[in-house]
Amino acid sequence: MRYMMLLPLLLSMGLAQGEQPDETGVWLPQKLTAQDLLYACAASSLSSQGREQQRYCRGFISGVEETIRYYSNGESAVMAFCFPENMTARKYGDVFIKYASRKGTDTSRLAIVVVREAFEDAFSCSTQEEPAAHR
Numbered sequence: 001m002r003y004m005m006l007l008p009l010l011l012s013m014g015l016a017q018g019e020q021p022d023e024t025g026v027w028l029p030q031k032l033t034a035q036d037l038l039y040a041c042a043a044s045s046l047s048s049q050g051r052e053q054q055r056y057c058r059g060f061i062s063g064v065e066e067t068i069r070y071y072s073n074g075e076s077a078v079m080a081f082c083f084p085e086n087m088t089a090r091k092y093g094d095v096f097i098k099y100a101s102r103k104g105t106d107t108s109r110l111a112i113v114v115v116r117e118a119f120e121d122a123f124s125c126s127t128q129e130e131p132a133a134h135r
Helices: 002-017 034-041 048-072 089-100 111-123
Strands: none
Touching (some): 034 048, 034 089, 034 111, 048 089, 048 111
16 A cells, blocks of 8 residues: 555656657657556646646557457457446546556556556456456
């Protein structure tokens, strides 16, 4: 619990050292790592830059979710996901933050890989007796 209280401070320190907006103020990193995405998702909503990073996070994660839905339909689907109907981009972001913040999660990998793992952990149809996102 103590570590969760320190998480916002550590994340804000990381943002200062991470990628910064370009001269137009746009923050759109390429080859985003899960750590970079975690920083964006946990950015402070007290500043316009923080709110922009949160919107980027939610858009990125929503894009992954839509891509999974697209490719999960049809005969070539490898794994089925059971996404709840009432999920919002913010809730998907919370699922990612919870998963990526776990001890042992390698956040140096590409963000899309870790987001997919978070979704697999939370929304795998084989674990839908009790949705993992609400544990």
